[in-house]
Amino acid sequence: MKRPEPLEIFQPASVEEASAIVKEKGPGGRFLAGGTDLIIAIKEKGLAPKYVVDLKRVPNLSGIREEADGSLTIRALTTMREVEISPLIRKRFPFLAQSAAEVGSIQIRNRATVGGNMANATPSADVAPSLLVLEARAKIASAGGERVLSLEEFFHGPGQTAMLPEEILTAIVIPPTHPKLVGEYIKFSPREMMDLAYVGVAIALVLNGKEKRCESVRIALGAVSPTPMRARKAEAVIEKQIFTEELAEKAGEEAAKECKPISDVRSSAEYRRAMVGTMTKRALLNAAAQRPGPVPWVERRERRY
Amino acid sequence: MMMKIRITLNGKSISLEVPAHRLLLDLLRDEIGLTGTKEGCGTGDCGACTVFLNGKPVNSCLILSGELDGAEIVTIEGLKIGPELHPIQKAFIQDGGVQCGYCTSGMLMMSKALLDENLNPTEEEIRFALSGNLCRCTGYAKIVQAVQDAAAELRRMRAEG
Ligand SMILES: Cc1cc2nc3c(=O)[nH]c(=O)nc-3n(C[C@H](O)[C@H](O)[C@H](O)COP(=O)(O)OP(=O)(O)OC[C@H]3O[C@@H](n4cnc5c(N)ncnc54)[C@H](O)[C@@H]3O)c2cc1C
Ligand code: FES
Ligand code: FES
Numbered sequence: 001m002k003r004p005e006p007l008e009i010f011q012p013a014s015v016e017e018a019s020a021i022v023k024e025k026g027p028g029g030r031f032l033a034g035g036t037d038l039i040i041a042i043k044e045k046g047l048a049p050k051y052v053v054d055l056k057r058v059p060n061l062s063g064i065r066e067e068a069d070g071s072l073t074i075r076a077l078t079t080m081r082e083v084e085i086s087p088l089i090r091k092r093f094p095f096l097a098q099s100a101a102e103v104g105s106i107q108i109r110n111r112a113t114v115g116g117n118m119a120n121a122t123p124s125a126d127v128a129p130s131l132l133v134l135e136a137r138a139k140i141a142s143a144g145g146e147r148v149l150s151l152e153e154f155f156h157g158p159g160q161t162a163m164l165p166e167e168i169l170t171a172i173v174i175p176p177t178h179p180k181l182v183g184e185y186i187k188f189s190p191r192e193m194m195d196l197a198y199v200g201v202a203i204a205l206v207l208n209g210k211e212k213r214c215e216s217v218r219i220a221l222g223a224v225s226p227t228p229m230r231a232r233k234a235e236a237v238i239e240k241q242i243f244t245e246e247l248a249e250k251a252g253e254e255a256a257k258e259c260k261p262i263s264d265v266r267s268s269a270e271y272r273r274a275m276v277g278t279m280t281k282r283a284l285l286n287a288a289a290q291r292p293g294p295v296p297w298v299e300r301r302e303r304r305y
Numbered sequence: 306m307m308m309k310i311r312i313t314l315n316g317k318s319i320s321l322e323v324p325a326h327r328l329l330l331d332l333l334r335d336e337i338g339l340t341g342t343k344e345g346c347g348t349g350d351c352g353a354c355t356v357f358l359n360g361k362p363v364n365s366c367l368i369l370s371g372e373l374d375g376a377e378i379v380t381i382e383g384l385k386i387g388p389e390l391h392p393i394q395k396a397f398i399q400d401g402g403v404q405c406g407y408c409t410s411g412m413l414m415m416s417k418a419l420l421d422e423n424l425n426p427t428e429e430e431i432r433f434a435l436s437g438n439l440c441r442c443t444g445y446a447k448i449v450q451a452v453q454d455a456a457a458e459l460r461r462m463r464a465e466g
Contacts, residue, residue: 001344001346001347001348003326003328003331004326004328004369006326007306007325008306009371011374032372035368039366039368040367044348052369054371054372105352105436105437105438106436107349107364110363111363192436194350194437
């Protein structure tokens with residue numbers, strides 16, 4: 001296996017300093033969080049950064065916090081493993097904990113960060129669909145100040161985001177949610193967490209009363225378009241309707257129509273499209289069958305396929 | 306770029322001058338001479354290179370030396386308790402959890418990480434914890450058995466204080 005070429009490594013102690021280094025050194029550098037995408041790009045894809053700016057020594061860039069208004073802040077350098085085992089996330093958004101648990105092995109998840117997963121902007125990024133259905137926002141900072149974008153605006157294409165080279169993703173913010181919100185994430189991948197998603201589907205759902213009227217629904221898809229995407233036409237099928245299996249099936253058909261998959265080594269576009277239909281329906285039914293609160297991992301697994 | 310770093314390796318504090326781009330895996334094997342840690346894939350898929358970094362199991366093939374100043378690292382060479390093999394090592398030997406041995410140090414480190422958190426894991430939990438460690442010889446059944454036996458022995462040792 002190829003080795004990295006010699007490089008310069010900087011370890012700034014603040015976001016401003018990190019951003020200023022990139023401004024001063026110019027193109028050809030990379031920020032480094034957990035390195036699980038960056039080192040692979042160096043080893044397998046011939047990337048040779050001139051310099052690397054390690055963000056791990058910047059204070060206050062990791063951790064999960066519930067704010068007074070009920071919103072949840074996940075700082076960018078929080079690891080997937082931290083999200084997976086966080087009591088707060090397991091209680092409020094078990095499907096988000098689950099989507100973090102789907103990323104590689106425990107060894108990978110001890111390094112891989114939420115910020116890196118977003119900044120790398122792979123269409124199959126496992127945490128992206130769950131964050132999209134929670135309508136998460138991306139906080140971005142540089143020496144020049146801070147701005148906040150919706151995650152939908154943040155993703156521009158495969159490997160491409162709204163960030164300028166000197167900008168740093170500092171946090172993901174999940175706005176306050178309905179107390180009855182339930183959700184689901186299905187990563188469809190024959191080798192489960194040790195391979196990338198062929199298709200990823202996340203659901204966030206609020207159902208009301210015995211009749212299960214849908215107060216709101218959000219559906220997001222991974223690995224089937226240039227960026228992780230919301231499936232708004234599929235949402236419209238269910239929104240404000242009484243939730244039924246037939247409607248879940250129809251929403252699946254809509255989602256299959258509106259996604260834009262490609263064929264690659266893992267699967268053909270046609271197969272991905274068909275699986276979007278099946279998995280969207282299944283994820284909706286799984287979500288609708290849940291109560292708010294934590295769900296044990298083993299139980300989730302048994303329910304999956 | 307050369308960098309001065311200070312790390313704690315298997316309980317001993319050491320200072321080193323290393324190229325920032327050197328992988329932790331290569332630092333351990335080629336510069337320090339601890340060859341128990343193996344390279345299988347080099348891409349985070351096989352777990353043969355697993356070591357503990359600041360108390361957590363990670364893939365040493367994906368970490369640069371330049372990231373390591375102040376780090377605490379434990380490798381397979383640090384698993385023994387004094388002169389004695391660790392109960393996990395003994396169980397792998399006793400149960401035939403080792404064949405060619407290439408995956409073994411990674412398997413042992415990951416099993417240690419699991420048992421540090423959970424002394425009573427189910428088979429499902431063992432397989433989940435070891436899903437980033439590939440073995441081409443054993444078929445895994447004996448490895449799972451070894452982890453269960455090690456857990457029982459560690460529970461017994463704990464009960465006896
Ligand atoms: C064996 C293996 C299995 C994997 N399996 C999965 C999987 O199942 N699902 C999945 O989604 N991913 C998977 N990945 C990919 C990877 O682990 C994740 O995308 C991870 O979240 C990346 O985070 P990181 O901190 O390691 O990023 P890094 O590699 O450190 O950075 C990735 C990119 O983002 C930039 N960056 C990082 N942080 C910031 C920031 N705060 N601000 C601005 N830019 C930043 C870096 O400059 C770099 O270009 C896998 C990787 C490996 C090696
Ligand atoms: S050599 Fe590091 S995971 Fe395979
Ligand atoms: S014993 Fe040979 S690879 Fe596991």
